[in-house]
Amino acid sequence: MTPLAEKILAGDARSLARAATAIENRSPAAESLLKELFSRTGHAGIVGITGAPGAGKSTLTDRLVHELRRQGQSVGVLAVDPSSPYSGGAVLGDRIRMLSHHADSGVFIRSMATRGHLGGLAAATTDMALLLDAAGKDFVLIETVGVGQDEIEIAKLADASVVVLVPGMGDDVQAIKAGILEIADIFVINKADQPGADRLEREILTMQGLSTRPDGWVPPIVWTVATEGQGTGETLAAIRSFLARAGAKNRVVSNWALRLREMLREHLIEQFANIDFQAAAEQVAARRCDPYTIVDGWIRQIRN
Amino acid sequence: MTPLAEKILAGDARSLARAATAIENRSPAAESLLKELFSRTGHAGIVGITGAPGAGKSTLTDRLVHELRRQGQSVGVLAVDPSSPYSGGAVLGDRIRMLSHHADSGVFIRSMATRGHLGGLAAATTDMALLLDAAGKDFVLIETVGVGQDEIEIAKLADASVVVLVPGMGDDVQAIKAGILEIADIFVINKADQPGADRLEREILTMQGLSTRPDGWVPPIVWTVATEGQGTGETLAAIRSFLARAGAKNRVVSNWALRLREMLREHLIEQFANIDFQAAAEQVAARRCDPYTIVDGWIRQIRN
Numbered sequence: 001m002t003p004l005a006e007k008i009l010a011g012d013a014r015s016l017a018r019a020a021t022a023i024e025n026r027s028p029a030a031e032s033l034l035k036e037l038f039s040r041t042g043h044a045g046i047v048g049i050t051g052a053p054g055a056g057k058s059t060l061t062d063r064l065v066h067e068l069r070r071q072g073q074s075v076g077v078l079a080v081d082p083s084s085p086y087s088g089g090a091v092l093g094d095r096i097r098m099l100s101h102h103a104d105s106g107v108f109i110r111s112m113a114t115r116g117h118l119g120g121l122a123a124a125t126t127d128m129a130l131l132l133d134a135a136g137k138d139f140v141l142i143e144t145v146g147v148g149q150d151e152i153e154i155a156k157l158a159d160a161s162v163v164v165l166v167p168g169m170g171d172d173v174q175a176i177k178a179g180i181l182e183i184a185d186i187f188v189i190n191k192a193d194q195p196g197a198d199r200l201e202r203e204i205l206t207m208q209g210l211s212t213r214p215d216g217w218v219p220p221i222v223w224t225v226a227t228e229g230q231g232t233g234e235t236l237a238a239i240r241s242f243l244a245r246a247g248a249k250n251r252v253v254s255n256w257a258l259r260l261r262e263m264l265r266e267h268l269i270e271q272f273a274n275i276d277f278q279a280a281a282e283q284v285a286a287r288r289c290d291p292y293t294i295v296d297g298w299i300r301q302i303r304n
Numbered sequence: 305m306t307p308l309a310e311k312i313l314a315g316d317a318r319s320l321a322r323a324a325t326a327i328e329n330r331s332p333a334a335e336s337l338l339k340e341l342f343s344r345t346g347h348a349g350i351v352g353i354t355g356a357p358g359a360g361k362s363t364l365t366d367r368l369v370h371e372l373r374r375q376g377q378s379v380g381v382l383a384v385d386p387s388s389p390y391s392g393g394a395v396l397g398d399r400i401r402m403l404s405h406h407a408d409s410g411v412f413i414r415s416m417a418t419r420g421h422l423g424g425l426a427a428a429t430t431d432m433a434l435l436l437d438a439a440g441k442d443f444v445l446i447e448t449v450g451v452g453q454d455e456i457e458i459a460k461l462a463d464a465s466v467v468v469l470v471p472g473m474g475d476d477v478q479a480i481k482a483g484i485l486e487i488a489d490i491f492v493i494n495k496a497d498q499p500g501a502d503r504l505e506r507e508i509l510t511m512q513g514l515s516t517r518p519d520g521w522v523p524p525i526v527w528t529v530a531t532e533g534q535g536t537g538e539t540l541a542a543i544r545s546f547l548a549r550a551g552a553k554n555r556v557v558s559n560w561a562l563r564l565r566e567m568l569r570e571h572l573i574e575q576f577a578n579i580d581f582q583a584a585a586e587q588v589a590a591r592r593c594d595p596y597t598i599v600d601g602w603i604r605q606i607r608n
Contacts, residue, residue, distance in 0.1 A: 035594050
């Protein structure tokens with residue numbers, strides 16, 4: 001085992017940060033490190049926290065971190081923003097949150113954003129969660145900024161997915177459209193002291209009445225006021241129940257099937273990074289070559 | 305040149321139908337046929353017609369067919385439904401329309417739907433348009449049923465994309481969300497005799513004021529009442545202007561770049577059709593093998 005891998009298994013924060021940067025850069029060194037560490041993973045609960053902007057995800061995440069620390073658990077937080085090209089450091093929200101966990105070596109917080117490689121963010125997030133898992137974190141909270149397709153992809157890769165809604169924002173309808181309801185293992189109605197929480201709960205219940213999940217789990221609905229710390233314990237209890245349920249192993253396996261597909265896709269895209277599609281398109285548009293022959297050539301190319 | 309290719313170039317309807325079925329089935333025979341025919345393509349105007357269900361796309365398409373026939377042009381119509389698993393024949397709407405063009409050999413109508421292969425519909429639609437192009441059709445109208453991501457992908461592959469909106473349905477807002485506005489080369493406000501057409505036009509103009517297209521084209525807004533045949537000539541004129549504009553060649557080239565990517569993706573997915581992701585995921589979840597080694601193995605596999 002390499003010294004870096006050993007230090008990470010021992011929970012060394014500086015080594016962890018170094019490895020995290022390698023993962024963000026999708027460097028080959030990161031992959032060999034993760035190969036080394038992989039057999040030591042599988043212990044952390046990976047929890048996705050998704051919801052519309054303004055739903056209070058960051059505050060809820062922060063409260064969950066405090067609650068987990070109070071219970072003696074170590075925590076990693078990944079703040080994922082597919083819409084932002086910025087990466088590799090602390091954004092404003094993180095800095096504020098880091099202050100409150102500053103001196104606490106049991107908490108590791110990292111921002112992740114796209115660096116221009118297509119679809120790589122979901123793979124990088126999964127790798128980062130594995131790294132924190134190997135480093136001995138009991139929980140990894142993956143907080144996404146929005147409810148777009150990328151966020152849903154990322155939330156799907158978690159062991160448990162928490163969807164945060166708020167009353168009176170029309171979130172309910174938006175959530176259905178974005179396909180976010182399908183990925184919710186636990187619903188949180190945050191800002192539940194505001195008017196409309198009842199109505200929102202009824203709407204969720206109505207939708208749950210329309211279809212049953214294949215795994216038989218009925219996602220519980222937890223009311224929170226994250227700014228006041230209300231409902232944090234209940235949210236955590238719901239997460240633990242979901243992770244401990246019968247059939248949890250099936251979900252882990254089906255998540256791995258998804259992740260393997262995603263990894264394969266990313267690797268394939270890399271193989272074709274140097275194809276000049278524009279030049280080929282000009283050949284085709286001018287009828288100098290047919291597109292089928294060109295694509296056959298590319299396929300043959302990666303075979304050699 | 306094979307006899308089938310010769311018959312298609314001569315516009316034989318029976319051969320065309322046979323080739324269309326081969327394309328739908330994604331058979332290797334279809335690919336060799338298209339390789340043969342490709343140099344004889346590039347003359348038809350490929351026009352996408354997209355919009356929310358109920359916007360009147362079928363009626364407008366039918367009117368455009370009549371108008372084109374009146375002008376002595378031959379036409380192919382592809383009715384594409386990504387949400388439907390049915391394929392390979394005439395659905396109800398087509399049967400009705402076919403009746404009106406029944407005895408007219410200048411019109412070829414075909415329904416297309418998914419057959420379970422991922423992402424293959426866009427490629428199949430492109431191939432079908434090329435086939436009709438080779439068969440001498442002057443125009444190919446590609447009508448999609450909805451405004452989902454798949455429909456947008458398909459509309460993007462056309463030489464000109466018509467987006468059909470109707471007043472008072474909140475289409476405007478929905479259209480923005482679905483990203484359909486970005487692909488509109490021509491806006492049609494259908495059912496323009498209903499209240500709200502003014503308001504809809506103002507909303508489109510407002511959005512157009514917010515950003516300029518890289519190609520400098522300002523999509524015209526045509527008012528139609530398709531059931532009465534009003535505005536059909538204007539719609540066709542707008543399509544012709546777009547196809548004849550300076551810079552039309554750039555769009556054709558960039559479309560080919562998109563199509564080549566899509567074709568490459570489809571071919572790659574075929575290479576991996578026999579991978580058992582579930583079995584691999586079970587190995588990984590049990591920590592019997594790490595995912596990186598598994599994916600490396602798959603990549604090596606297609607190289608041999």
